[in-house]
Amino acid sequence: MAEVLVFVDHVDGAVRKPTLELLTLARRIGEPVAVALGNGAADTAAVLAEHGAVKVLTADASEFADYLVVPKVDALQAAYDAVSPAAVLLPSSAEAKEIAARLAVRIGSGIITDAVDLEAGDQGPVATQSAFAASYTTKSRVSKGIPVVTVKPNSAPVEPAPAAGAVEALAVSFSAQATGTKVVSRTPRESTGRPELTEAAIVVSGGRGVNGAENFHIIEALADSLGAAVGASRAAVDAGWYPHTNQVGQTGKSVSPQLYIASGISGAIQHRAGMQTSKTIVAINKDAEAPIFDLVDYGVVGDLFNVVPQLTDEVTARKG
Amino acid sequence: MSLRIVVCVKYVPDATGDRHFADDLTLDREDVDGLLSELDEYAVEQALQIADAADDAEVTVLTVGPEDAKDALRKALSMGADKAVHVEDDDLHGTDAIGTSLVLAKAIEKTGYDLVISGMASTDGTMGVVPALLAERLGVPQVTLLSEVSVEGGVVRGRRDGDSASEQLEASLPAVVSVTDQSGEARYPSFKGIMAAKKKPVESLDLDDLGIDADEVGLGGSWTAVDSAAARPARTAGTIVKDEGEGGKALAEFLAGQKFV
Ligand SMILES: Cc1cc2nc3c(=O)[nH]c(=O)nc-3n(C[C@H](O)[C@H](O)[C@H](O)COP(=O)(O)OP(=O)(O)OC[C@H]3O[C@@H](n4cnc5c(N)ncnc54)[C@H](O)[C@@H]3O)c2cc1C
Ligand SMILES: Cc1cc2nc3c(=O)[nH]c(=O)nc-3n(C[C@H](O)[C@H](O)[C@H](O)COP(=O)(O)OP(=O)(O)OC[C@H]3O[C@@H](n4cnc5c(N)ncnc54)[C@H](O)[C@@H]3O)c2cc1C
Numbered sequence: 033m034a035e036v037l038v039f040v041d042h043v044d045g046a047v048r049k050p051t052l053e054l055l056t057l058a059r060r061i062g063e064p065v066a067v068a069l070g071n072g073a074a075d076t077a078a079v080l081a082e083h084g085a086v087k088v089l090t091a092d093a094s095e096f097a098d099y100l101v102v103p104k105v106d107a108l109q110a111a112y113d114a115v116s117p118a119a120v121l122l123p124s125s126a127e128a129k130e131i132a133a134r135l136a137v138r139i140g141s142g143i144i145t146d147a148v149d150l151e152a153g154d155q156g157p158v159a160t161q162s163a164f165a166a167s168y169t170t171k172s173r174v175s176k177g178i179p180v181v182t183v184k185p186n187s188a189p190v191e192p193a194p195a196a197g198a199v200e201a202l203a204v205s206f207s208a209q210a211t212g213t214k215v216v217s218r219t220p221r222e223s224t225g226r227p228e229l230t231e232a233a234i235v236v237s238g239g240r241g242v243n244g245a246e247n248f249h250i251i252e253a254l255a256d257s258l259g260a261a262v263g264a265s266r267a268a269v270d271a272g273w274y275p276h277t278n279q280v281g282q283t284g285k286s287v288s289p290q291l292y293i294a295s296g297i298s299g300a301i302q303h304r305a306g307m308q309t310s311k312t313i314v315a316i317n318k319d320a321e322a323p324i325f326d327l328v329d330y331g332v333v334g335d336l337f338n339v340v341p342q343l344t345d346e347v348t349a350r351k352g
Numbered sequence: 353m354s355l356r357i358v359v360c361v362k363y364v365p366d367a368t369g370d371r372h373f374a375d376d377l378t379l380d381r382e383d384v385d386g387l388l389s390e391l392d393e394y395a396v397e398q399a400l401q402i403a404d405a406a407d408d409a410e411v412t413v414l415t416v417g418p419e420d421a422k423d424a425l426r427k428a429l430s431m432g433a434d435k436a437v438h439v440e441d442d443d444l445h446g447t448d449a450i451g452t453s454l455v456l457a458k459a460i461e462k463t464g465y466d467l468v469i470s471g472m473a474s475t476d477g478t479m480g481v482v483p484a485l486l487a488e489r490l491g492v493p494q495v496t497l498l499s500e501v502s503v504e505g506g507v508v509r510g511r512r513d514g515d516s517a518s519e520q521l522e523a524s525l526p527a528v529v530s531v532t533d534q535s536g537e538a539r540y541p542s543f544k545g546i547m548a549a550k551k552k553p554v555e556s557l558d559l560d561d562l563g564i565d566a567d568e569v570g571l572g573g574s575w576t577a578v579d580s581a582a583a584r585p586a587r588t589a590g591t592i593v594k595d596e597g598e599g600g601k602a603l604a605e606f607l608a609g610q611k612f613v
Contacts, residue, residue: 043516100512100521101484101494125515126480126497133449133481134488142450142575145479158579164371164476169582176575212493213527216509216520234612258612276499276513276534282367282478283391283533291612301367305478312610313590314603325592330606334595342600350604350613 034062034118037111039131040080040088041123045072047079049231050123050185055083057150057188061157062118064195065089067111067202069104070096074199081197083190089114089202100213101127105134107204112139114202117178119157121150124182124286132180141177148187148288148309157181165282165301166308185230186288221277229261229278234291235310237263237280238273239303241296241317241336245273250340251295257347263287263307265297281306295336299324316340355409355503358437358465359399360456360486361392361428363421364476371476373581376571378446379476381418388424391471393431393538398531399469400432400539402503410434412463416444416455422554429549430541437463441558446571449477453485455569458562460490467508470530472497483530493523499534 036058041048051066058064066085068076073090080088089111095103108131112120120135122128124146136143149160157179161170174180229235236258238251248262255262264274266281280287282305292310297303299315299322307313308327315324320333332339365371369384396413403409413428415421416439425436439459447455460468468490473480487494495501498510498521508527512519513534541549559566567573593602607613 100496100519105488127514129479129481130484130494130496133484136450136575137453137485137488142448143479143481144576145481162584163373163581165367167371167584168373169584170373170377170578171580172576172578174575175577209487209491209493213495213521213523216522218517218519220517221515258607277515282475283472291607291610305367312612314606316599316603320592320594325590327587328590328592329587330590330603331592332595332599332603333592334599338597339595339599339603342598343603344600346601346604347607347613350608 035065035115036062037108037115037117037120038064038066038085039108039120039122039128040066040068040076041125041128042068042072042076045075047076048228049190050183052079052083052190053185053188054121054123054183055080055085056191057183058121059084059193060150061152065115065117067108069107077197077199081195082192084193084195085197086195088197088199090199091202091204093204095206095210098215099211100215101130101134102212103206103210104131105138106207106210107202108135109138110204111202119179119181122182124184129182132182136180139177141180142174143180144172144174145182147181147183150181150183162309165305184286184288226255227259227261229263229285230287232261232287232289234258234260235263235280235287235289236260236293236295237265237297238268238295239265239297240267240271242268242273248274250337254293254340254344257344257351265303294324295340297324298322299327355403355406355467356465357399357403357409357411357467357469358460358463359395359411359413359428359433360468360470360482361396361413361415361424362389362474363387363415363417363424364389364474367475372583376446377578377581378571381420386420386423388427389471389475391473391475391533394531394533394535395469395471396428396431396433397538398501398535402467402501406503412437414456414459414463415439416452416459425554426549427541429552430545431539432545435552436554437557438554439557439562443559443566443570446574447569448574448576449479449481449485450575451569451573453482453489455562455564456482457486457489458564459557460486462557462562466525467503468528470528472530472532483528487528490528493527495521495523495527496530498529498531501529501531501535
């Protein structure tokens with residue numbers, strides 16, 4: 033059976049959920065061979081094996097942390113040369129998309145980004161993409177070379193499928209470009225303790241209607257009652273009410289949770305681009321004409337300062 | 353020595369219009385107005401600021417696109433860029449990201465550059481890969497997704513705000529940079545700028561000029577193939593209630609019914 037390279041997204045050995053989803057998709061095409069790089073790479077093996085990785089290729093070197101993107105491209109290319117896979121899958125993070133792009137040029141292959149599904153086909157893997165702010169669904173293929181595909185979070189279920197997961201050290205020789213862009217310093221983001229925005233099953237977002245940073249605790253309280261991540265519209269972010277890393281939309285995060293709750297958000301096309309593929313959409317807005325209501329499964333026309341706290345209390349009561 | 357800056361700008365269909373696919377499954381450009389991708393305005397802005405801070409600099413805007421893509425170049429010129437290069441060729445119709453990066457890289461090499469600046473992503477394809485593809489093809493450092501950027505003494509520095517950390521980056525020129533919409537508001541063209549733009553040079557290049565074979569680009573030469581495109585079925589109309597004091601409770605009831613609570 034053909035092998036499929038899966039690029040592992042992990043933090044110091046803790047594998048992020050989108051990678052486990054990739055393993056589910058990879059198994060539809062062949063046998064997953066995972067590539068884990070950097071600090072803690074070998075620690076990823078157990079969970080990758082539980083989810084179907086027949087092999088885990090690992091490499092660590094200071095280059096991965098000290099220079100941008102290219103060292104990881106060099107390593108993935110080394111894995112590609114060692115395995116000759118039928119496809120290369122990566123998560124759709126900003127960094128992994130850039131890694132994918134550069135690898136594709138090097139191996140003379142086409143690239144598909146932001147797939148929301150992947151299936152085996154007669155002429156190779158077929159990717160489903162969501163285009164024009166999710167108003168279209170397309171099916172596409174890589175027609176030259178070995179498919180390089182990046183997949184959005186929440187595109188596949190995480191399914192256990194125990195496999196050998198044999199760890200092998202990957203020999204990497206770095207290219208002349210590897211040390212081109214130096215990471216001079218790195219300030220890690222503080223954890224809020226809430227789920228990761230792109231991976232969360234429920235996202236609760238606030239917009240301009242929240243009317244001030246001091247009111248965002250209303251949105252956070254609802255999120256916490258549901259075990260959800262917090263998102264924000266660009267208007268709320270630009271006003272400085274919430275961090276940019278929480279922005280949902282075209283230039284923010286693209287989310288695809290089971291449930292999305294928008295409060296005080298009008299539903300501009302650029303916001304919709306980042307949340308329209310959510311399974312269930314709920315909105316609270318005092319303007320009955322707000323475009324967000326065109327998308328909703330359930331909408332409340334009302335003042336969020338009344339509706340949201342009442343909802344939070346009710347959810348807490350029902351759970352308690 | 354003059355600092356040569358090339359800004360890549362894409363001509364895209366207006367996102368607020370009714371965008372759709374044509375029969376050949378490429379972007380239908382007939383029914384929707386095109387414009388300079390809003391995210392590329394940030395690239396033009398940063399190029400102009402870097403040029404202003406340099407002793408001597410020249411800003412060239414570059415696009416690969418159909419005839420109407422001149423509108424995008426005009427807009428960038430009216431913001432203050434010095435000259436424009438337009439790669440235009442019927443054989444380019446349907447080119448994918450790998451092909452586009454090939455054409456852009458050849459045009460950039462032909463124009464001559466110390467710094468290439470791009471937007472973070474186009475507003476139509478939204479892949480966010482072209483800057484990395486250009487750096488790979490040109491063999492120069494990529495300093496991408498910057499929310500802050502400066503150039504001094506042949507070194508580009510910037511801040512990349514990622515998911516898990518914020519990083520300070522540094523590379524020697526020549527380099528490829530991409531900037532996000534957090535890098536600073538783009539200026540509006542002034543009346544003077546719009547008038548001046550009419551006199552600025554726009555160079556047209558075709559595939560022959562760049563030494564690119566037609567079968568490496570376009571729909572036929574594409575590295576990817578779109579097999580189908582279907583409009584997403586309209587969502588079935590949802591329930592909309594007016595809050596008369598119990599709206600939050602009703603919503604909780606709905607969420608419980610859907611097993612979210
Ligand atoms: C290139 C580009 C990229 C962009 N990228 C993004 C992006 O990634 N994400 C994004 O979100 N936007 C993005 N935008 C901006 C987008 O166009 C909108 O401006 C933005 O989404 C509006 O945010 P909003 O809905 O919070 O604010 P508004 O449009 O001002 O809407 C506020 C809503 O709150 C309601 N409201 C007010 N008070 C209350 C109350 N007390 N109770 C209930 N409802 C209330 C109002 O009725 C209104 O509908 C982008 C724009 C451009 C040009
Ligand atoms: C809905 C849709 C989905 C697509 N999916 C794929 C796919 O999966 N794989 C694939 O190979 N192609 C795909 N394409 C085609 C691809 O978008 C184009 O080839 C495109 O020119 C390059 O990708 P991008 O627009 O996503 O650019 P991005 O990588 O998002 O653009 C980043 C920056 O590169 C510069 N840039 C990009 N294109 C140009 C240009 N023509 N002229 C000047 N500067 C430019 C701009 O500065 C821009 O801000 C898709 C197109 C559409 C409309």
